[in-house]
Amino acid sequence: AQTVTQSQPEMSVQEAETVTLSCTYDTSENNYYLFWYKQPPSRQMILVIRQEAYKQQNATENRFSVNFQKAAKSFSLKISDSQLGDTAMYFCAFMKQVDNNDMRFGAGTRLTVKP
Amino acid sequence: NAGVTQTPKFRILKIGQSMTLQCTQDMNHNYMYWYRQDPGMGLKLIYYSVGAGITDKGEVPNGYNVSRSTTEDFPLRLELAAPSQTSVYFCASTQVGVGTQYFGPGTRLLVL
Numbered sequence: 743a744q745t746v747t748q749s750q751p752e753m754s755v756q757e758a759e760t761v762t763l764s765c766t767y768d769t770s771e772n773n774y775y776l777f778w779y780k781q782p783p784s785r786q787m788i789l790v791i792r793q794e795a796y797k798q799q800n801a802t803e804n805r806f807s808v809n810f811q812k813a814a815k816s817f818s819l820k821i822s823d824s825q826l827g828d829t830a831m832y833f834c835a836f837m838k839q840v841d842n843n844d845m846r847f848g849a850g851t852r853l854t855v856k857p
Numbered sequence: 858n859a860g861v862t863q864t865p866k867f868r869i870l871k872i873g874q875s876m877t878l879q880c881t882q883d884m885n886h887n888y889m890y891w892y893r894q895d896p897g898m899g900l901k902l903i904y905y906s907v908g909a910g911i912t913d914k915g916e917v918p919n920g921y922n923v924s925r926s927t928t929e930d931f932p933l934r935l936e937l938a939a940p941s942q943t944s945v946y947f948c949a950s951t952q953v954g955v956g957t958q959y960f961g962p963g964t965r966l967l968v969l
Contacts, residue, residue, distance in 0.1 A: 746899075775956040785945060787900075787960035794956075833899050837956060843888075843907070844915070845958060847899030 744769045746836050748848035755824045756856050762809075763819045763851045765834030771795075773839040776810065776817045781831040781850070790832070793817065795839070824855045859883050861961035863948050869967045870938040878933040878964050880948030888951045889931040890915075890958065891923065893944040900947060906931055907953075938968045 745768045755761035767776070778790040793801045793810050800808050805825075809818045821828055834848040864879045882889065887908050892900035892915075902915030906925040920942055922934040931950075935942060945965050949958040 777957070779960075785963045785965075787947060787949075787963075789957055789959075792957055835899075839956070843905050843913070844902060845890075845900075847901075849897070849899050 744771070744836050744838070744844070744846045746834050746846050746848040748832075748834055748851050750851045751849070752852045752854070754854040754856055755821075757824055757826060759824055760820060760822050761824055761853065763821075763832050763834075763853065765817045765819070765848060767815050767817065767834070767836045767846075769815070769836065769838075771838050771840070775837045775839060776808075777835040777837070777845075778806070778808070778817075778819045779833045779835060779847075780828075781833065782827075782829070787833075791819065821853075826855050826857060829853060829855045861948055861950055861959055863946075863961035863964050865964060866962070867965045867967075869969060870935075871969060872938060872940065874938050875934070875936050876938070876966075878935075878946055878948075878966075880931045880933070880961060881929050882931075882948075882950040882959075882961075883929065884950060884952070884959070885928060886950035886959075887928070887953045888958075889925065890949045891921070891931070891933045892947045892949065893917065893942075894947060894963075895944050903933065903946075935966075940968050942966065943968045 776793045837845040890905045891903040904923040948961040
């Protein structure tokens, strides 16, 4: 079974600075998706960014970018120019591409952006 | 589009009571899922469905049942509520081959 590990339970960053959240995963699959979801205090799960494993280029979405290292099974999220609204739980998730039936989540990292 | 909607938002149950958590999506997605999120944890898959009439167990199915009579609806049934089922429940959906799952706002359930 696939496992996802987020080794940083909590992190904080000053507003406007950059922060990187770590994620590692374990799988024998070659084709899969990786995701970062944001969960603010409202509890809504919001997709931040996704990466297809077959793509070598790292995904970016505005201030959010990833560092995908397939051989190392690492998938970190970088948030640039942090904003107060980025304060949330962030979950890394893995899903095999062959079926969409089993998304595995990490335990999450609580990010606090300080003014 | 409303996306994925869930009702109720919050419910308190007594031990042994039953209830149904409702989930509806208006995106014509084939795949639907139920997850639970315990405090300080990530989400765990309870049940999923790949289409109307087809359901299967996820990682933590014990104590729950589901049905999928239409593409839009995927209710989750708790037959005999137990304190261990206190959690936040999320419904999600996706289209086959897309990968990204879209989540509802969650249902917070407290079993006392």
